[in-house]
Amino acid sequence: MSLVHYNQMLKLMSDQPGTSNPPSQQEPVSPAWLRTEQARHPQRPDPLAFIERIFTDFSEIHGDRAFGDDPAMICGMARFDGQEVMVIANLKGRTTKEKVHRKFGMPDPEGYRKALRAMKLAEKFGRPVLTFIDLMGANPGLGAEERGQAEAIARNLLEMSRLRVPTIATITGEGGSGGALALAVADRVLMLERAIYSVISPEACASIMWRDASKRALAAAALKATAEDVRALECVDDIVPEPENGAHEDGPGAASLLAEKLHWHLNELQALQGDEMLKRRYEKFRNMAQFYTAG
Amino acid sequence: MSWFRREENNIEGSGEGRVRTEGLWIKCDSCGQVIWKAELEANLQVCPKCGRHFKLGARERIESLLEPGFELADLELMSTDPLEFVDLKPYKDRLKKAQAETGLNDVVVNAVGMLGPHRVVVSAMEYSFIGGSMGAAAGETLARAVDRAHDGRMPLIIVAASGGARMMEGIVSLMQLAKVSAALGRLDEAAVPYISVLTDPTTGGVTASFAMLGDLNVAEPGALIGFAGPRVIEQTIRQKLPPGFQRSEFLLEHGFLDAVVNRKNLKEWLIRALDFMNRLPAA
Numbered sequence: 001m002s003l004v005h006y007n008q009m010l011k012l013m014s015d016q017p018g019t020s021n022p023p024s025q026q027e028p029v030s031p032a033w034l035r036t037e038q039a040r041h042p043q044r045p046d047p048l049a050f051i052e053r054i055f056t057d058f059s060e061i062h063g064d065r066a067f068g069d070d071p072a073m074i075c076g077m078a079r080f081d082g083q084e085v086m087v088i089a090n091l092k093g094r095t096t097k098e099k100v101h102r103k104f105g106m107p108d109p110e111g112y113r114k115a116l117r118a119m120k121l122a123e124k125f126g127r128p129v130l131t132f133i134d135l136m137g138a139n140p141g142l143g144a145e146e147r148g149q150a151e152a153i154a155r156n157l158l159e160m161s162r163l164r165v166p167t168i169a170t171i172t173g174e175g176g177s178g179g180a181l182a183l184a185v186a187d188r189v190l191m192l193e194r195a196i197y198s199v200i201s202p203e204a205c206a207s208i209m210w211r212d213a214s215k216r217a218l219a220a221a222a223l224k225a226t227a228e229d230v231r232a233l234e235c236v237d238d239i240v241p242e243p244e245n246g247a248h249e250d251g252p253g254a255a256s257l258l259a260e261k262l263h264w265h266l267n268e269l270q271a272l273q274g275d276e277m278l279k280r281r282y283e284k285f286r287n288m289a290q291f292y293t294a295g
Numbered sequence: 296m297s298w299f300r301r302e303e304n305n306i307e308g309s310g311e312g313r314v315r316t317e318g319l320w321i322k323c324d325s326c327g328q329v330i331w332k333a334e335l336e337a338n339l340q341v342c343p344k345c346g347r348h349f350k351l352g353a354r355e356r357i358e359s360l361l362e363p364g365f366e367l368a369d370l371e372l373m374s375t376d377p378l379e380f381v382d383l384k385p386y387k388d389r390l391k392k393a394q395a396e397t398g399l400n401d402v403v404v405n406a407v408g409m410l411g412p413h414r415v416v417v418s419a420m421e422y423s424f425i426g427g428s429m430g431a432a433a434g435e436t437l438a439r440a441v442d443r444a445h446d447g448r449m450p451l452i453i454v455a456a457s458g459g460a461r462m463m464e465g466i467v468s469l470m471q472l473a474k475v476s477a478a479l480g481r482l483d484e485a486a487v488p489y490i491s492v493l494t495d496p497t498t499g500g501v502t503a504s505f506a507m508l509g510d511l512n513v514a515e516p517g518a519l520i521g522f523a524g525p526r527v528i529e530q531t532i533r534q535k536l537p538p539g540f541q542r543s544e545f546l547l548e549h550g551f552l553d554a555v556v557n558r559k560n561l562k563e564w565l566i567r568a569l570d571f572m573n574r575l576p577a578a
Contacts, residue, residue, distance in 0.1 A: 001370035048375040049554050138503075138525030140531050145541060150502035150522040158508055162484070177460075177469060178503045178522075185473045197462045199500075209382035209462065223465045224378045233377060235466045285477040286438060289470040291377035291431040292401075 033217035034200055035226045038194045039173045045255065047089035047132035047172055048074070053255035054262065055087060056082055061121075063114060067147060070111030072103045072139070075118035077088040080130070080262070086122035088115045088183060089132035106139035109152035110158060112182050119163055128166040128266060129205050131183040136201055138179030153182040160185035166277060167267035168262060170240065171195045187281050188265040189235075191227040192258070193242040197235070198225035200272075235289055238265070323347055325517075339558045341372055348495060348515045348558055351402040352397075353419035356454050358561050360417055363391035365408025369439045372432040373400040378465045386463040393424045402457070407438045407449070411566035417446040419454040422496075427457030429501055430464035434471025437505065441478035450488040450573050452565060453508040458524075459499015472504035477509050488572035490565060493520050493543070493552070511553045511568055514543040515561070520551075 023221075029201035038044070051058055062069040071091075076273035078087045092105030102239045107115075114132075122129045138149055157186035160167065160183075167186035175184070175197035191197055200208075207213040224230070228238045269277055297544050321330050326345035334460075335342070339359055340349040357365065373390070381385040393429045394400060402424045406417045418440040437453065444451035462467040482489055491509030493502075495518035501523055506512070514520060521541035529536055543555045556564045 062462065086519070138522065139525050142528060142532055142536070142540075143530065145521050145523065146549055148507075148518075148549065151507040151551055153503040154476065154507040155503070157473055157504055158480045158483070161473070161480045163476035178472060178500050181469055181473060182503075185477065197466055199465050200462055205462055219382075222380055222382065225466065230466050233467055235470050282477055282481065285470075287471045288474055289377075289431055289462070289467040290435065291375045291467050292372045292435050294371040294373075295373055 030217040030221040031232075032220040032223070032226060033193060033202065036196055036216075036220050038246060039196045040247065041246070041248040041290060042103075044173055044194075045251040046091060046094065047134055048091055049080065049251055050132055050255050050258060051087055051089060051168075052258045053252060054273075055085070058087065061118060064110040064117055066113060067110045070108050070114055071101050072105050072107040072112030073115055075114055079126075080266070084125075084127050086118050086127050086129045087132070088118055088129065090135045090183070092134060099225070103139055105135040107135070107179065108135060108139050108141070108144045109147040109149050112138070112149075112152035112156050112253035115183060116152075118158055119160065121163050123163050126165060126167070128269070129163065129186075130262065130266075131167070131169045131186065133169060133171045133180045133183050134173035135176050136174055136180055138182070153170055153178050155290050156182040157185050161282065162278065164278065166266060167281075167289075168265050168269075170258065170262070171197050171236070172258075174201075176201060185285060187277060187284075188237045188242050189268050190238045190258075190261060190265070191230060191236045192240045192247060193227055194246055195227055196225040197227075198223050233289065279282045304329050308444045311463065341558050346516070346557070348517060350422050350456065350495060351558070352423065353399070353402075353421035353454075353456075356416055357404060357408075358407045359558070360452070360454075360565070361406060361408035361409055361415075362410070365406045365417075366487070368405040368407060368443070369436045370400060370404065370437050373465065374430050376430045376463075377431065377467050378463065380463040380465070389463070390423060397421055397424050400422055401436065402427050402439075403433045403436035405443070407443065407447075410450075410562065410569065413566065413569045414447075414452060415450045415452055415569070416440050416447070417452045417454065420456045420501075422456040425461065427455075427501075427568060428459060428461035428468070429457060430468045431460035431471060433461070434468075434474050437471075437475045438478045440474065441482050442454055444487050444489070445478075445482050445485055448485070448487055448488070451494060451568050452484065452490045453509075454492040454494060454504055455497040455501050457497060457499070457501040457506075459501050459503075469500065472500045475505045476508065479505055479546040483510075488569060490568060492561070492565075494518050496520070498522070507551065510572060512551065512555045513556055513561075513564065513568075514546065514552050515558055516555050517545055518543045520546050525569075 058078040060076040075088045093099035093102035097215045168188045169184040202216040206215040208218040215281035243250035243253035323342040325347035327342040340351045491512045493514040497520045546552045
């Protein structure tokens, strides 16, 4: 149920840097909604900004070898303190022109298939895979349906669960539903302190459950999508702290805090012997979110 | 005299002289013909006039596929409402209502039994239970079906009918997609056959996980199958969708299904496919 509203994106487009997207005066505000706004803050470093600061020698690779090259998804070889890694991220774009070109960061099936191709390449040559996620959801378009958006996402979920190299996924801003999960079935899933991770956006949830999109602040609170909430539900492995006033105030500081966490987790994963890493990854997802009782 | 107030006792009819017909007939929303419900049931909920496939309940589905003597399994799991979700109504109330109406604890019903000559695990989804949506109980029930298939080396058939992830369980429901997909990855490694049967409707996270991951994917005619719902796409592209968009035949044409099969032929089709795929000595 990944609903995405273009009119909301157009609003994001018209935002001036430094101003977020304040709710109207009449609308109730919840702390969860403020978090949603921070996660989407126009000054917040995007995955590319993190990549530029954390890695060296980033060399982008293109195309899914079947249909095209999705500008909403970038993949490339990079060095992490001299170590070869595969970096995969989706990008919303910074300028209006770029946002349109990158489809506001919403990948099409060819984007997910490109990402999978990059992961398989990394697996073949024994290189770790690091993904960076900031998107509202996968593109809900006509072409996306024709080319099998659902199949592309499903395939990534399955293949990532058994990729034979260390994988770390980081949600830097918005982790939107299946479109985010398709890059996040990883050994370690990290969330930045002010990021959100949810099955549906607060706006879409409000318009379905309350039949009123302006109830987004209520929906944001009900969805429990903040980093602390998601960590408490044990659906992510670790929270990456941000500088005191948030990543949008101090991009370089945020990048170095993230680099530290990535190092720590990658070292742990690389210390595991044989199939231990795969076994643990499987067990983690198989036993995740066990919120049921036998009635 | 109470001209302006209603008398306490309403006039009651004798109840005789009136034949109750309500619920006996149903109008087919495809061909507009009026069908006798018993006839519809006997025809596996397929319109005898135009072949329109109505929704089939999870238990009826299992009965339609497996030989008598099958065993139902994993019926006991129910959601704990991890988010304590409240929108216009508390999620707990919605759950209770759905449980009372369907007699099930959640969406998924597992069964083990014979499909023709093949001993199989079947998982079927009950669409009338909160839109067939998948939360923690459904995710675990499906994963247990996959585990049963894996451990017993029995082919797995999942019959999907779902609007997708269950919003009221938020991130917990999203993680069920990863859980079931990971389990299917392990099943694939063990070369145990998995056939995904997609029925009306199969959308959202269910399509974007196990429903598209079959060794074979087969759908019933005219089923809505997609990632985003049609209304969402219409809002996004701001135009009407072409007729037949996201229907089974459309997916077949675009290469995402192996076949579109009528409900009455489904069992036979599955047996034929398992004859090819199933070379496993049962464990």
